[in-house]
Amino acid sequence: MKIDPQNPADLSAQIAQAIKAAIVSGELIVDARLPSEAELADQFQVSRPTVREALKRLAAQSLIRTQRGATGGAFVNRLNFEDAYSQQITTSTLLLSMNAVSFDTACEARYALERACAPLSAERRTPDHLATMRTEIFRQSQPGLTDEAFCASDVAFHRALVDGAGNPVLSYQLAGAVEAMQPLMNMITFSARSRESIIALHTRIADALDARAAGEVDAALVELETYTRQLARDVAERRRKQSG
Amino acid sequence: MKIDPQNPADLSAQIAQAIKAAIVSGELIVDARLPSEAELADQFQVSRPTVREALKRLAAQSLIRTQRGATGGAFVNRLNFEDAYSQQITTSTLLLSMNAVSFDTACEARYALERACAPLSAERRTPDHLATMRTEIFRQSQPGLTDEAFCASDVAFHRALVDGAGNPVLSYQLAGAVEAMQPLMNMITFSARSRESIIALHTRIADALDARAAGEVDAALVELETYTRQLARDVAERRRKQSG
DNA sequence: GACTTTTAAATGTCAGACAAATGAAAAATG
DNA sequence: CATTTTTCATTTGTCTGACATTTAAAAGTC
Known part of the structure; x- marks a missing residue:
């Protein structure tokens, strides 16, 4: 040294x-x-x-x-998970915002990783995790919620799903992927109808986790990914028309 | 500000x-x-x-x-993927080494994430990725290879698998999980027979990716995870006997 | 005009100093 | 003797001022 x-x-x-x-x-x-x-x-x-x-x-x-x-x-210093989380989140967020990563790329990565947690979460989630998810679903259904608050609640919901796997290493790795998506998600305007669809899928996920039905969780996540990417495409389309 | x-x-x-x-x-x-x-x-x-x-x-x-x-x-500074990689790797490595994360926990996280990449990699891997994997498999079969070198080659093999997904965000997220395992893997002594088994599984994975058989890749990864965890258990068992 | 020299601005480093916090030893007190 | 208070040395946090080095632009020279 x-x-x-x-x-x-x-x-x-x-x-x-x-x-x-x-x-x-x-x-x-x-x-x-x-x-x-x-x-x-x-x-x-x-x-x-x-x-x-x-x-x-x-x-x-x-x-x-x-x-x-x-x-x-x-x-x-003993590097704890909390410190590592926040470091990872800043790094991931900056990485995405500074490198013009496409919404599709980030979205694909996020859902791929999240689906990796789903089977473990279906097996190990506690009532606490389910309660958190139900709370967030309720919050998402409140009228008058801003898009930012809706996204923040969405992140909280997905973090509960990931934490349900009971593997701190997984939670740490996923923290970056889930949280770094938030700024990108914030660019989407959520209509009342799109919120309804998302909440319905969230409910399906929570129900499936409740029933420990791993396959059903996975199916719902796939649908959610498809739907999210569709929303992003719609936004891009709308912007293109406005400027053109 | x-x-x-x-x-x-x-x-x-x-x-x-x-x-x-x-x-x-x-x-x-x-x-x-x-x-x-x-x-x-x-x-x-x-x-x-x-x-x-x-x-x-x-x-x-x-x-x-x-x-x-x-x-x-x-x-x-424009935060590039390379810098983010190395930051993530140090953080993950220290996180594991400083917090007494069990081999099983780390291993589970790693393979869960890796399996998330497998379907994408089966679809998008290029001949380059396959070539890298074959090269590493060959290297692993060389006699006289130290355990450290075997592990390093193992990491390179799995990184090629992950990179095959063609999603830089995924590669970045996985880098930590894969590389941070290396110090833990280094604690395992690889006998000639266990190396043979691992190489066989690696070959199965490479062949399956070659054939774009996502399901077969997944199956091989599951077997590899099971086998790796068994090896770790054997090492722990042996140590317990020696000290007892 | 092309080349060389000078110059100014910025970071990199150094030396010495004082302030503030803090725990331990020393002193005072009962 | 036990307890509390005071003192003190150590260490980090900050400041001031200075010089070295690098670098690009400006000035000078042929």
Whole structure:
């Protein structure tokens, strides 16, 4: 962890990389205390601000946490699922918005992954998961709901479905795919009729999960995907006509 | 993007958060140039080192890139799939290694997601994908291959399968699940016989993809998952006996 | 006009300093 | 002696000012 070529540019990046490697390799274990900034500056033969920039890079990735005071310092952070979720969601969202990913591509990925969870969820969902889904369905049926709120509730519904699989790794992986779709979904205007159709499918899904009917969940998800993509095509069509 | 409560701690984190919000919201678009460090210091009423720490936090997440020189500065970075891949892989790997995720949980998630790709891959895989898979199968059959190299080739094989779906969003989401398994897989000792079994299943998968037989791919993946989990159980059993 | 030199602007780095938090040791108190 | 209070050293957070390096544009030179 002491290697540092004498390329006097990007020193903080090199130091961050060295410490990161030590963490990933297990050389630095969870809750281990790093040397103080002054000591690190001495070890790496750089100034304290440079060390600090390196540490901030690591803090941005939730790899370390810092604490002030006598017994303070920088500690290797236990990466928890919650932090990983939010990182994944931002990354996925930006990835989609910055790379002109088509609605179809994102939608296909999302539903493919979600369908992968369906059989497990049908088997393991708890009453809690079902209750959450019913609540969201009820919320979606409220009149006067904005499109944004409808989409947010839609995300909550699908997250409950995914969480029902009882596999935190799956939930983590899916978080990005489901949440990153929201900005794209927000571009769709949901008419009263389209909301009705979606709610009907959501109800079918909830009922099927209730009955532990994996096949029926899958069928409903396929229909939902088809319908969602159709809605997006309609929006695009409408926009094309308006501008043309 | 100018809000900054007068809580004089974590200033760099607050500034990073403000700029990040501006990027996510689209207020700052790709390739937009941020004000110079001196200007930012002036705007936020902090010193330049503090601004720099904030910028390094963003750079660590690939949200910005910096360039020296007269026309240099910090620019909003287009988050590309490659950067997102590697971020996801580190995060997933650390998440698994730091949270004592069981082999079964990780394995289940991985194969559930991979099976989600299988039908798409059967439909869209190109000769290139098949060639990669055949190459890796050949590599796996070489005698004298270390367990680590065998696992690395296994990862490459499965990535080709996933990439065959031709959906970059899927590939991105899967990257974490597939690669993060590698350290866990490395704990398994692959006997000559177990390698043979895995290679046979890999061959079945490649053949099925070649024939565009989605159902057969799925069946082989299920068998591979079962077999992998059995191998892990055997290792655990052996360890238990040794220590007991 | 083509090439070289200068210059200005920006990031990268450094040195030294002070503020603030914090836990532990030392001192005071009953 | 036990408990509370005070002091203090350590560490991070921030600031100021400076210099080095890179880079592209402007100025100068042939």
